[in-house]
Amino acid sequence: EAGVAQSPRYKIIEKRQSVAFWCNPISGHATLYWYQQILGQGPKLLIQFQNNGVVDDSQLPKDRFSAERLKGVDSTLKIQPAKLEDSAVYLCASSLDLSEGPYFGPGTRLTVL
């Protein structure tokens, strides 16, 4: 089966610009996650969806980050405006349900200059 797809794979922007990432989960997976992984650290959960609904976004900086999951399938994560400290790899993952471990996509490496 196809894995989690993410685009773009790399993005370089200036601070205060906007950026958006796209994720297509594994077919049939109800749970979708966005993680931020800063170099040398573990993945930090930003937001977790169950179908269309948000089950946790407690660590999402809502003043600049937003995410949506359209029709319970694809998802986009947006940063507006970006800060230098947003430089990281943004990982999308999905799982069949909450009891399964997330299956990860390749990630998007964001560099903010």
Added chain:
Amino acid sequence: AQSVTQPDIHITVSEGASLELRCNYSYGATPYLFWYVQSPGQGLQLLLKYFSGDTLVQGIKGFEAEFKRSQSSFNLRKPSVHWSDAAEYFCAVGPYTGGFKTIFGAGTRLFVKA
């Protein structure tokens, strides 16, 4: 609040030697537990998972992990390490009754020496 701790930032083992990576969690109940591996430039790959039942679980690439409720631990082991096992290893804690988040530890980097 749920949390997961990996006490060792990095570990060095000789090729062919045994390996144990530590993971401790803080939880009111037994959560779902996972181990992932991230090789340089690669994505995160699930090695194994524990939900219930037998406390010793087998995973891919010859890894196993043992759940110990009394110690709130879920340590990863491998009897004989290969050079290709050099990578970053992450322990993760998943949903439990009343909670939904899947969160990760800070990781342990494994170095393998010839």
